[in-house]
Structure formats: structure tokens, C-alpha cells
Amino acid sequence: xxxxxxxxxxxxxxxxxxxxxxxxxxxxxxxxxxxxxxxxxxxxxxxxxxxxxxxxxxxxxxxxxxxxxxxxxxxxxxxxxxxxxxxxxxxxxxxxxxxxxxxxxxxxxxxxxxxxxxxxxxxxxxxxxxxxxxxxxxxxxxxxxxxxxxxxxxxxxxxxxxxxxxxxxxxxxxxxxxxxxxxxxxxxxxxxxxxxxxxxxxxxxxxxxxxxxxxxxxxxxxxxxxxxxxxxxxxxxxxxxxxxxxxxxxxxxxxxxxxxxxxxxxxxxxxxxxxxxxxxxxxxxxxxxxxxxxxxxxxxxxxxxxxxxxxxxxxxxxxxxxx
Numbered sequence: 001x002x003x004x005x006x007x008x009x010x011x012x013x014x015x016x017x018x019x020x021x022x023x024x025x026x027x028x029x030x031x032x033x034x035x036x037x038x039x040x041x042x043x044x045x046x047x048x049x050x051x052x053x054x055x056x057x058x059x060x061x062x063x064x065x066x067x068x069x070x071x072x073x074x075x076x077x078x079x080x081x082x083x084x085x086x087x088x089x090x091x092x093x094x095x096x097x098x099x100x101x102x103x104x105x106x107x108x109x110x111x112x113x114x115x116x117x118x119x120x121x122x123x124x125x126x127x128x129x130x131x132x133x134x135x136x137x138x139x140x141x142x143x144x145x146x147x148x149x150x151x152x153x154x155x156x157x158x159x160x161x162x163x164x165x166x167x168x169x170x171x172x173x174x175x176x177x178x179x180x181x182x183x184x185x186x187x188x189x190x191x192x193x194x195x196x197x198x199x200x201x202x203x204x205x206x207x208x209x210x211x212x213x214x215x216x217x218x219x220x221x222x223x224x225x226x227x228x229x230x231x232x233x234x235x236x237x238x239x240x241x242x243x244x245x246x247x248x249x250x251x252x253x254x255x256x257x258x259x260x261x262x263x264x265x266x267x268x269x270x271x272x273x274x275x276x277x278x279x280x281x282x283x284x285x286x287x288x289x290x291x292x293x294x295x296x297x298x299x300x301x302x303x304x305x306x307x308x309x310x311x312x313x314x315x316x317x318x319x320x321x322x323x
Contacts, residue, residue, distance in 0.1 A: 004051060004059075008093065011066055012036040015086040021078045050104040051096060062096050105292060113215050175205040178214055185222040194229045194240045201247035207255070207319060213296050220289035221315065225259035228313060232260040253319040261313035269308060 013029075013036045020027045051059055069085040076082075144153035174182065182198065189196035207214065222244070229240035240260040247254055264272075272290055297304045302319040 007063060009036055009040055011070075011089060012040070014070060015082075015089050018073050018078070019080075019082045019086055022080055022082065051100045053103045053107060054096070054100050059096070062092055066092055108289070109212065109216050109292065113212055174203050175211065175214075177211040178203075178205045178218070181215055181218050181222075185218070185226065189222075189226050189229070189242060192226060192230055193233065194226060194242060197241070197243045199243060199245045204246050204255075206248075207253055209296070209300060209319075213300075216292055217296050220293050221257050224289060225257055225313075228261040229259050232262055232311070235262055236260075248321055251321045253321055255317040255319070257315045259313055260311055261308065262311075264308050264313070272306065 013032050016036060017027070017029060017032045020032065066089055069089055072085045073082065144150075182204070186196050186198070204214070204218070209217065222242070225242045229242060233240045242257070242259040245254070245256040245258075294304060297317055297319075300319055302317055304315070304317050306313070306315045308314075
């Protein structure tokens with residue numbers, strides 16, 4: 001990434017300095033350097049740069065095209081036509097960054113979909129296993145009751161119901177992909193010592209979203225909540241809580257996710273769900289998830305709002321109830 005910024009800055013300085021030779025007074029090279037470096041710093045802070053996803057071949061090809069533009073200055077005397085190679089240089093760079101960003105988002109979405117397919121398979125396996133063992137459990141309880149071991153039967157039944165309830169919370173009335181991700185996130189939260197509560201008036205599958213969009217939306221929303229809760233638990237040494245609510249009111253589907261969270265820096269909070277590269281997550285994350293949530297909500301003519309207050313982060317999403 002350092003090499004990218006160095007190469008882009010050097011080319012930018014050459015193009016801008018050549019263009020500035022057309023003005024009546026001489027502009028010092030250090031002024032041009034400051035302008036280009038300042039612009040690069042601004043874009044670096046504003047958005048995520050992920051050109052590595054394009055691969056070395058395409059990056060070298062694009063840089064080669066940009067180097068060829070320098071021949072323009074050797075074949076034509078200084079004039080305002082020097083603006084052409086500068087515009088082309090900026091255009092090539094915009095294409096590079098735009099394609100890299102879209103490809104990175106597609107890669108992440110594809111990876112999430114593969115993971116959720118695996119989760120769906122695991123949920124299906126769990127349901128089959130529970131159904132297969134049901135008669136065995138019933139026989140064991142019947143035996144205990146026949147032999148007067150009522151307390152043992154009650155304890156056994158309570159343990160059994162807890163396990164079934166965990167699965168039932170996630171799968172009742174849901175499509176396979178939705179059931180898979182809800183079940184997986186419930187188990188992931190439980191393994192981390194986090195309380196996960198699903199409060200649905202109707203199945204989430206009622207939402208008019210394609211499976212891949214449901215996977216991306218729920219996956220990013222709940223994964224972010226779990227990670228925020230893990231950090232909060234580490235700091236406060238208390239059990240964190242995640243609540244996912246879903247209901248329909250006045251022609252709108254409302255999806256509300258609440259979770260405990262450590263304080264979020266204001267610059268990140270202001271840009272959250274709006275731009276790439278803004279994330280509250282640990283090192284190694286690129287902030288693509290929140291922007292993908294925003295894009296899905298916008299694509300389906302929904303409305304997204306969020307608020308952080310008193311150690312709790314709340315995301316409220318509204319979708320038109322279009323059947």
C-alpha cells in the first residue's frame with residue numbers, strides 16, 4: 001500500500017507541475033508536492049483503499065497506462081492541453097479505486113454467503129439429529145417416571161427443553177438461509193457468554209429481500225453486535241445483551257438491533273453506515289460491512305437510523321411492507 005501511494009503521488013506531482021507551467025509565474029515544486037500529498041491524505045482518510053483485490057497484473061497494467069501519459073509532455077510544447085493527461089490520469093485512478101472497492105465488497109458478500117450456507121447445513125443437521133433422538137429422550141423420561149424418579153425426569157426434561165428452545169428460536173417459520181444464520185449467531189453469542197434475545201412478531205423471512213441480501217444484512221448486523229458485546233464484556237466484566245426485534249406497524253417492517261457497546265469515537269459514529277473504511281471493529285477489518293448494510297437498505301427503499309446512548313448501540317431499520 002505504501003508503494004501505491006508513493007507511485008500515485010509521484011505521478012500526480014509530475015502531471016500537476018507540468019500543467020502549472022502554463023501560468024505566468026513559476027510555482028515551486030514543494031507547493032505542488034504539498035497539494036498532491038494533501039489531496040492523497042484526504043482521500044486516504046475518506047475512503048478505504050483496497051487495490052490489492054485487483055491483483056498485480058491489473059495494477060501494473062493501469063500504472064503502465066499512466067506512465068505512458070508522461071510521453072505527452074515530451075511530444076507537445078507547454079499549453080493548456082496538458083490538462084488532458086491529468087484528467088486521464090485521474091480517470092484511470094478513479095476506475096482503479098472504484099473497481100477495487102466493488103470487487104472487495106463482492107468478495108466479502110460471497111464469503112459471507114458461503115459461510116451462511118455452511119451454517120444452514122449445520123442447522124439442518126442439528127434439527128435432524130434432535131428429531132432422530134426424540135423418541136430415545138421420550139423413552140428415557142418415561143422410564144424415570146415409571147420408577148418414581150420424578151426429580152431426575154424433571155431435570156432431564158428441563159435440559160432437553162433448553163436445547164430444543166435454542167434451535168426453535170431460530171428456525172420457526174423461517175426460510176433455510178435465514179434460519180441458518182439466526183441459529184449460528186445465537187450459538188456464537190452463547191459461546192461468548194452473551195445473551196441473545198430474538199423478539200419477532202412474525203418471521204424475519206417475511207421481509208421482501210432476496211436470500212443473499214438477508215444473509216448480508218443479518219450477518220453483518222449480528223456479527224458487529226457480537227463483537228461489540230465481546231469488547232464491552234472484557235471491559236466491564238459483565239454479561240452483555242443483544243436484542244433483535246422484528247415487527248410490522250402501519251405498513252412498515254421494523255428491524256431493531258440493540259447491543260451493549262463501548263463508547264464510539266464521534267468521527268466514526270458520524271460516518272458509520274455511510275462510507276467504506278469507517279469501523280469500530282478491531283484491526284484487520286475494513287469497514288465494508290456497515291456500508292453494505294446501508295446499501296441493501298437503500299436498494300430496497302428502506303430507512304436506517306442508529307443511536308449510541310448510555311453504553312447501548314441501537315440500529316433501527318424500516319422497510320416498506322410491499323408484498
